[in-house]
Amino acid sequence: MKTFIAAFLIWTLASPRDNCLSAWPTHTACKSGNLEVLYQSCDPSQDFGFSFDQCSKEIKPNLSIKFGLILREDIKELFLDVALFVKGVSFLNFSYPICEEDLPKFSFCGRRKGEQIYYAGPVNNPGFEVPEGEYQALLELYDEKRFVLACANATIIRS
Amino acid sequence: MAPTSLAGILITAMAFLSCLRPESWDPCVQVVPNITYQCMDQALNRIPDNIPTSAKILDLSFNPLKHLSRRSFSNFSELQVLDLSRCEIKIIEDDAYQGLHNLCVLILTGNPIQSLALGAFSGLSSLQKLVAVEINLEYLEDFPIGHLKTLKELNVAHNSIKSLKLPDYFASLHNLEHLDLSNNQIQNIHHKDLKVLHQVPLLKLSVDLSLNPIEIIEPGAFREIKLHELTMRSNFNSKDVMKTCIQGLAGLKTDRLVLGEYKNERNVEKFDKFVLEGLCNLTIEEFHVAHFDYFSENTIDSFNCLANVSAISLVSLNLDDPSYFLNNFRGQQLKLVNCRSNVFPQLRHLPLKKFVYTENKGVSTFQNIELPNLEFLDLSNNGLSFKQCCSHIHLGTNKLMHLDMSFNDVINIGKNFLGLEKLEYLDFQHSTLKGINQFSVFLPLKNLYYLDISYTHTHVDFYGIFSGLISLQVLKMAGNSFQDNNLPNIFTELANLTFLDLSKCQLQQISLKAFNSTPRLQLLNMSHNNFMLLDTLPYKLLYSLQVLDYSFNHIVASKGQELQHLPNIVSLNLTRNEFACSCEHQSFLQWVKDQQQLFVEVENMLCTTPLYMQGMPLLSFRNTTCGMSKTAIGVSVFMVLMVSVVVFLIYKFYFHLMLLAGCKKYHRGGSTYDAFVIYSSQDEDWVRNELVKNLEEGVPRFQLCLHYRDFIPGVAIAANIIQEGFHKSRKVIVVVSRHFIQSRWCIFEYEIAQTWQFLSSRAGIIFIILQKIEKSLLRQQVELYRLLNRNTYLEWEDNALGRHIFWRRLKKALLDGKPWNPEETEDSENNHQEATTSN
Numbered sequence: 001m002k003t004f005i006a007a008f009l010i011w012t013l014a015s016p017r018d019n020c021l022s023a024w025p026t027h028t029a030c031k032s033g034n035l036e037v038l039y040q041s042c043d044p045s046q047d048f049g050f051s052f053d054q055c056s057k058e059i060k061p062n063l064s065i066k067f068g069l070i071l072r073e074d075i076k077e078l079f080l081d082v083a084l085f086v087k088g089v090s091f092l093n094f095s096y097p098i099c100e101e102d103l104p105k106f107s108f109c110g111r112r113k114g115e116q117i118y119y120a121g122p123v124n125n126p127g128f129e130v131p132e133g134e135y136q137a138l139l140e141l142y143d144e145k146r147f148v149l150a151c152a153n154a155t156i157i158r159s
Numbered sequence: 160m161a162p163t164s165l166a167g168i169l170i171t172a173m174a175f176l177s178c179l180r181p182e183s184w185d186p187c188v189q190v191v192p193n194i195t196y197q198c199m200d201q202a203l204n205r206i207p208d209n210i211p212t213s214a215k216i217l218d219l220s221f222n223p224l225k226h227l228s229r230r231s232f233s234n235f236s237e238l239q240v241l242d243l244s245r246c247e248i249k250i251i252e253d254d255a256y257q258g259l260h261n262l263c264v265l266i267l268t269g270n271p272i273q274s275l276a277l278g279a280f281s282g283l284s285s286l287q288k289l290v291a292v293e294i295n296l297e298y299l300e301d302f303p304i305g306h307l308k309t310l311k312e313l314n315v316a317h318n319s320i321k322s323l324k325l326p327d328y329f330a331s332l333h334n335l336e337h338l339d340l341s342n343n344q345i346q347n348i349h350h351k352d353l354k355v356l357h358q359v360p361l362l363k364l365s366v367d368l369s370l371n372p373i374e375i376i377e378p379g380a381f382r383e384i385k386l387h388e389l390t391m392r393s394n395f396n397s398k399d400v401m402k403t404c405i406q407g408l409a410g411l412k413t414d415r416l417v418l419g420e421y422k423n424e425r426n427v428e429k430f431d432k433f434v435l436e437g438l439c440n441l442t443i444e445e446f447h448v449a450h451f452d453y454f455s456e457n458t459i460d461s462f463n464c465l466a467n468v469s470a471i472s473l474v475s476l477n478l479d480d481p482s483y484f485l486n487n488f489r490g491q492q493l494k495l496v497n498c499r500s501n502v503f504p505q506l507r508h509l510p511l512k513k514f515v516y517t518e519n520k521g522v523s524t525f526q527n528i529e530l531p532n533l534e535f536l537d538l539s540n541n542g543l544s545f546k547q548c549c550s551h552i553h554l555g556t557n558k559l560m561h562l563d564m565s566f567n568d569v570i571n572i573g574k575n576f577l578g579l580e581k582l583e584y585l586d587f588q589h590s591t592l593k594g595i596n597q598f599s600v601f602l603p604l605k606n607l608y609y610l611d612i613s614y615t616h617t618h619v620d621f622y623g624i625f626s627g628l629i630s631l632q633v634l635k636m637a638g639n640s641f642q643d644n645n646l647p648n649i650f651t652e653l654a655n656l657t658f659l660d661l662s663k664c665q666l667q668q669i670s671l672k673a674f675n676s677t678p679r680l681q682l683l684n685m686s687h688n689n690f691m692l693l694d695t696l697p698y699k700l701l702y703s704l705q706v707l708d709y710s711f712n713h714i715v716a717s718k719g720q721e722l723q724h725l726p727n728i729v730s731l732n733l734t735r736n737e738f739a740c741s742c743e744h745q746s747f748l749q750w751v752k753d754q755q756q757l758f759v760e761v762e763n764m765l766c767t768t769p770l771y772m773q774g775m776p777l778l779s780f781r782n783t784t785c786g787m788s789k790t791a792i793g794v795s796v797f798m799v800l801m802v803s804v805v806v807f808l809i810y811k812f813y814f815h816l817m818l819l820a821g822c823k824k825y826h827r828g829g830s831t832y833d834a835f836v837i838y839s840s841q842d843e844d845w846v847r848n849e850l851v852k853n854l855e856e857g858v859p860r861f862q863l864c865l866h867y868r869d870f871i872p873g874v875a876i877a878a879n880i881i882q883e884g885f886h887k888s889r890k891v892i893v894v895v896s897r898h899f900i901q902s903r904w905c906i907f908e909y910e911i912a913q914t915w916q917f918l919s920s921r922a923g924i925i926f927i928i929l930q931k932i933e934k935s936l937l938r939q940q941v942e943l944y945r946l947l948n949r950n951t952y953l954e955w956e957d958n959a960l961g962r963h964i965f966w967r968r969l970k971k972a973l974l975d976g977k978p979w980n981p982e983e984t985e986d987s988e989n990n991h992q993e994a995t996t997s998n
Binding site for chain 2: 045070072103104105106107108112113114115119120121
């Protein structure tokens with residue numbers, strides 16, 4: 001009995017804290033007849049909200065999006081990396097600067113850790129038609145110190 | 160269970176726990192020992208008590224502390240920075256921060272504060288920066304900070320403040336430099352709101368009012384007020400409101416006025432040249448305009464009354480051709496960033512000292528400018544092409560010190576910077592340079608200390624490329640290429656060089672003298688090249704070299720000289736190479752282990768070969784295995800040698816050993832002779848020279864019975880044969896030859912031998928065939944023929960190997976059946992006899 005209790009105590013005290021968060025839920029950013037966009041936060045510290053106003057296979061230029069997030073680091077400068085994949089093979093990568101240090105374009109630039117940012121407005125995208133198929137996208141927002149503020153795995157299904 | 164035993168178990172468990180978690184500051188992370196502690200997002204609901212009192216920086220953000228009671232931080236008297244962002248704090252009691260005499264920065268962002276005691280911030284006698292963003296603050300009057308006389312920065316952005324009324328306590332905040340009131344609910348600004356600034360001018364104060372929905376600024380509100388900076392972006396809902404509000408700013412003196420909008424916030428639709436005419440009543444030193452969507456050409460004409468401001472920057476505006484305005488500008492600094500225009504502005508005879516023209520779209524070709532006072536020119540990120548570059552003719556100045564032409568299109572270097580000898584800083588990165596290999600383009604630039612030609616598609620094949628750069632300290636030339644992928648001796652005049660970046664240059668070799676003339680080099684980046692070995696010999700004269708980066712190469716090991724040529728190195732990066740962790744390179748691997756502290760991310764230096772070590776850290780290589788395998792190989796070779804020597808010796812001295820061991824003790828028993836030899840006299844030569852010599856003089860020594868020597872004279876031959884030959888011999892050797900068969904005596908002797916053998920059961924007969932005999936001849940002796948067909952016989956071969964085998968077999972046959980003593984001899988021979996007969 002004594003041995004059993006000792007073993008149990010040691011086991012409970014020594015076992016690591018339950019750090020492994022279950023993955024964030026998958027959200028639907030857009031769903032219509034032939035286009036469905038799903039995303040899931042890949043930042044272990046938080047989930048975030050995202051949607052866009054128009055949901056059809058023909059993506060219009062300057063799409064309006066909504067995006068809300070609580071900052072976990074100051075953002076003097078902010079960058080967005082997007083990587084697109086088909087069946088695990090990367091076919092398009094681009095990096096886009098969002099916030100410059102001097103007279104930034106967007107009002108959320110320069111905000112500090114702990115602040116909530118909310119963006120509702122257009123993105124500077126060209127118009128195009130989504131070809132049929134299933135695509136994966138990895139989006140990452142990071143600051144000048146390469147601290148990741150938001151990260152999302154998205155799936156785009158065009159039927 | 161007895162309480163004592165339970166206590167014992169607990170103590171054991173605690174001891175075990177303390178071994179597992181030596182960090183007593185758990186769950187926080189110690190960033191800098193005794194100074195910086197990071198406890199962000201650890202679900203703490205109270206302030207941890209295991210942080211050392213010496214801590215200076217404490218991050219408690221994203222923990223549900225909820226309530227700050229009296230003297231919550233009294234343990235941390237050394238604290239300088241305290242981050243309490245998003246701690247769900249609703250109540251801050253009196254004296255909550257009492258004891259924090261050294262605190263400089265307090266961050267309260269994102270706390271839904273409902274109750275803030277009047278004495279909440281008491282005791283913060285050194286506080287310089289207070290960030291109170293998103294804390295539900297409605298009135299600045301209610302914010303109990305009047306006693307914080309050291310305060311330099313107050314950030315109350317993103318609250319619900321409705322009035323710019325600066326409370327009287329601002330009169331005592333003499334050090335205040337930044338007041339951020341952006342993103343509040345301020346609509347009206349009245350004269351009385353800024354009364355305190357009339358009474359006690361805060362000359363260093365910068366105020367940010369951006370994102371407030373301002374509708375009215377009472378005229379005269381800012382009269383006689385001097386601010387360091389005023390920022391108003393996205394404040395107005397219409398151009399009329401904007402116009403009257405800007406008129407309301409009349410009388411303001413400021414070093415810097417920032418007007419503009421944000422792309423994602425409220426925007427003024429339509430713009431005309433009257434909107435900004437109120438600016439003529441302000442005294443402005445620097446004027447910045449950012450992101451007006453509907454800004455137009457004729458608006459800029461209203462800037463004419465700003466012709467005397469010293470600096471203007473225009474960011475993200477649509478300016479088709481701002482030349483008219485710009486050519487009336489009398490200031491010294493001009494910045495045009497991210498503007499859409501069709502032509503490069505024509506700039507002639509302006510007193511500009513600094514001109515920044517970056518990230519502009521729509522312009523493709525650079526036009527010559529004429530700015531005689533220009534010292535600083537930044538033309539980066541425009542995608543411009545330069546047909547001719549660069550001399551004072553193109554830039555119209557002799558005073559230029561800083562020239563940035565990076566991130567453009569093609570730049571043709573046709574002139575060698577004639578008239579631009581004062582240049583100190585030159586940046587061409589990511590533009591395509593043409594003509595740089597034709598002649599020494601940098602020859603006159605004796606003052607240049609910084610040169611960046613990274614990623615300029617330069618293929619260096621001209622050794623005089625850097626001639627004349629005697630003051631150069633920093634040279635960046637990553638992403639270019641060299642003839643034969645060999646770094647030639649091109650730095651001969653760069654005696655002052657301290658920083659050199661040669662990454663991504665596809666380099667495979669370095670010429671031995673490449674660095675002989677750069678004794679001051681401190682940092683060298685050789686990463687992302689194609690080096691196979693770490694060769695430090697070319698660096699033998701670089702006594703100042705401190706940082707060497709060889710990451711992302713294909714380095715297998717070093718060339719063996721290691722550190723002897725890098726005496727002052729402090730950082731060596733060899734990560735992401737292809738190390739061979741084999742015994743062949745054990746001296747290199749041992750060197751890495753011994754000098755670990757020099758290496759960047761030494762644990763990330765991974766092996767590529769051999770296969771079983773692939774992906775394992777180089778540090779995990781054990782060179783004891785090398786020693787072991789050497790010993791193993793040595794021992795096994797020695798063993799094999801020994802065994803073969805022993806086997807050889809045993810073979811060679813088989814008979815000696817047998818005699819020594821006594822296992823076949825040589826004993827003639829009752830017989831005088833070992834063998835009686837029957838042979839033809841024709842073969843006597845062979846018998847004398849070979850048989851007698853080998854058997855009577857070798858080991859073991861046999862005694863043969865030979866008729867010419869051992870027969871007793873005077874006795875009949877037949878009697879001698881029987882008496883001396885058969886009777887006294889153990890065995891009979893029959894030397895069969897043609898002569899033997901033809902000799903009557905021989906046949907006689909042989910037949911007697913057979914008979915004798917049969918009768919006395921004594922000796923075995925050993926046949927030696929001396930020479931090949933025709934079968935017909937042999938058939939004459941039917942008995943002999945039959946016997947030879949049935950029995951094993953020895954055949955004489957006249958060659959070295961054949962002889963050797965012959966004598967060994969014969970000796971063995973003679974030793975055969977030779978037991979210990981006479982009694983046994985008898986028995987065994989009887990048995991043998993029986994066996995033969997049964998055959």
